Amino acid sequence: MNFFDYHNDEMMCEGVRLGEIAERVGTPAYIYSxxxxxxxxxxxxxxxxxxxxxxxxxxxxxxxxxxxxxxxxxxxxxxxxxxxxxxxxxxxxxxxxxxxxxxxxxxxxxxxxxxxxxxxxxxxxxxxxxxxxxxxxxxxxxxxxxxxxxxxxxxxxxxxxxxxxxxxxxxxxxxxxxxxxxxxxxxxxxxxxxxxxxxxxxxxxxxxxxxxxxxxxxxxxxxxxxxxxxxxxxxxxxxxxxxxxxxxxxxxxxxxxxxxxxxxxxxxxxxxxxxxxxxxxxxxxxxxxxxxxxNAGILVTKVLYTKQNKKKNFVIVDAAMNDLLRPSLYNAFHEIKPVKKTKNETITADIVGPVCESGDFLAKNREIQKSKRGELLAVMSAGAYGFVMSSNYNSRRRAAEVIVDGTKFFIARERETYDNLVQNEHLIDGLK
Ligand SMILES: Cc1ncc(COP(=O)(O)O)c(C=O)c1O
Structure with a gap:
């Protein structure tokens, strides 16, 4: 059974629209069935x-x-x-x-x-x-x-x-x-x-x-x-x-x-x-x-920007190597699908994150439906060695994790806050 499938051209996890989850918890978010x-x-x-x-x-x-x-x-x-x-x-x-x-x-x-x-x-x-x-x-x-x-x-x-x-x-x-x-x-x-x-x-x-x-x-x-x-x-x-x-x-x-x-x-x-x-x-x-x-989990991310130069198309999304390290670390392949299917043409693009490293990519030279700022993408097969390998690199907050059960979904882990980023640190008195 495929628990991440399209219904009326929109991807669902079991009985829940991914768009609904993203509206509630924001992106990037890991979603497990x-x-x-x-x-x-x-x-x-x-x-x-x-x-x-x-x-x-x-x-x-x-x-x-x-x-x-x-x-x-x-x-x-x-x-x-x-x-x-x-x-x-x-x-x-x-x-x-x-x-x-x-x-x-x-x-x-x-x-x-x-x-x-x-x-x-x-x-x-x-x-x-x-x-x-x-x-x-x-x-x-x-x-x-x-x-x-x-x-x-x-x-x-x-x-x-x-x-x-x-x-x-x-x-x-x-x-x-x-x-x-x-x-x-x-x-x-x-x-x-x-x-x-x-x-x-x-x-x-x-x-x-x-x-x-x-x-x-x-x-x-x-x-x-x-x-x-x-x-x-x-x-x-x-x-x-x-x-x-x-x-x-x-x-x-x-x-x-x-x-x-x-x-x-x-x-x-x-x-x-x-x-x-x-x-x-x-x-x-x-x-x-x-x-x-x-295959019980995906990472949902939002398109922030798109751009082209004479060599490449880039789709810049809000998930990065700190969220899903596998592509950067092992050159691992993850399918990337639009959350909403459109009639848009297909382009070949690098899907990249906001981290300041050229090694920060989710996919390279990937054929993908042309997407616009604000659209959602699903990075498939991300349920293993995904969130657990995530980090705060670039002081990015780690993603939320959501579990879908039938037609309901639950936030299993909140997105980190900015306060979480500094909770174990303190400015040392007397250190100039
Ligand atoms: C000792 C041990 N057992 C089990 C596993 C799980 O392996 P896998 O996720 O490939 O099933 C690992 C992963 O590295 C491991 O080190």
Whole structure:
């Protein structure tokens, strides 16, 4: 289903006109469809029916409290990558027993924070971190009566090429993530010897926007071999966590099921992994982020100016790289559609923002319906790694976030105010 579609030539999100939302909250604004979020979740979850599993939404893709709550209420766990994400998950009402705590560089403060709440699993990514986590847990223990035990999964770096953008490739030896497979048995033996750790599982995450199943299968096979070797040594795992990474279509499909994209559907993904997952003898954990959110959200922006020179047409809009960084950072493609279809001619233009960098663009050399000052454009597939990567660069206020549910819409996050921009700053007395 497409939850961002035209009705009488005007784009709607579910049953609400985008124009109505823009009038109320202004622009730029992120707009998410609750139905699209839930459809994507159910599509992913049901693809693995028959396998004991838990989908743990990776909230780095979109950490809006309401988005987390929607997934959690639908039965998801949550994968958090920082103390801040963990704090947000708790604020959204997530039970810590359904939280995985991830991160290549956790601070002791973060370890303490999550240990206070009895999370499902803390992923560890180095030998040093195993020792530190054990020490932190020991320091929180109160004699033998209240012994704090950290539940530990070890993140393996399987050295598999996920064939995605190098910035979001995480499972190769040259990447900073995890412990290499050849050191894994030693890491588990160290973990087993530390009194304040309890081994719960094995984990990987090889990258994001992965459009083929083969890298997942190769990496899972390596992890399955390790799981079997650990069993022979008496280390029996509860969890087998394959991370996130399933790619989505950025070329025009708004449904979760990826038609028109090169990415596998969840069903194809599940079918390719089923043979290995069925035999590992553990509960399977998944950490999808992008798949669950990318096509459930858009960024609505207003045309501020148009101009031409001898080389180019420019459409200058009120959303910028600080609002949606993906085009500037990865040269990522987002479809851009007019909110109102007109009979205007089509032009080729750069769609750019107000930030003072030439790298500030949403699209380059894009064919687009000729638009006028004041008209609205929809930047599609912006629900993942959109708002969460936004910043205050150029002292721009971060956008509002809106959730549509049927014919109603809710402001899930207000646009920042100018006061918000300086709320943690003060002029220092005596500093001249
Ligand atoms: C450990 C971990 N799990 C899950 C994810 C989610 O990945 P994706 O949004 O591609 O599904 C990421 C993203 O980088 C990650 O680092």
């Amino acid at each position: 609750k139905r699209a979020l839930l459809d994507a979740f159910h599509e992913f979850d049901s693809a693995f029916a028959g396998i004991d599993h838990l989908v743990c939404y990776s909230m780095k893709a979109n950490s809006n409290l309401n988005v987390c709550k929607i997934f959690y209420t639908a039965g998801s766990g949550v994968d958090c990558n920082s103390g801040g994400e963990f704090f947000r998950a708790l604020k959204a009402g997530v039970d810590p027993h359904r939280i995985i705590f991830t991160g290549v560089g956790k601070t002791e403060e973060e370890m303490r924070m999550v240990l206070q709440h009895d999370v499902m699993m803390i992923k560890v990514e180095s030998f040093e971190e195993l020792n530190v986590l054990n020490d932190v847990a020991a320091s929180m223990s109160n004699g033998l009566s209240e012994k704090k035990i950290a539940p530990v999964g070890i993140r393996i770096n399987p050295d598999v090429d996920p064939k995605t953008h190098p910035y979001i490739s995480t499972g190769l030896s040259e990447n900073k993530f995890g412990i290499e497979a050849s050191q894994a048995l030693n890491a588990y033996e160290l973990a087993a010897s530390l009194p304040n750790l309890r081994i719960t599982g094995i984990d990987m995450h090889i990258g994001s926007q992965i459009t083929q199943v083969e890298p997942f299968v190769e990496a899972c096979n390596k992890m399955a071999e390790l799981t079997a070797k650990l069993k022979q040594r008496g280390i029996v795992l509860e969890h087998f966590d394959i991370g996130g990474g399933l790619g989505v279509s950025y070329n025009g499909s708004n449904s979760g099921s990826n038609p028109g994209s090169d990415s596998p559907t969840p069903r194809q993904f599940a079918d390719s992994l089923r043979p290995v997952l069925k035999h590992v003898g553990c509960k399977i954990l998944f950490e999808p982020g992008r798949f669950l959110t990318a």
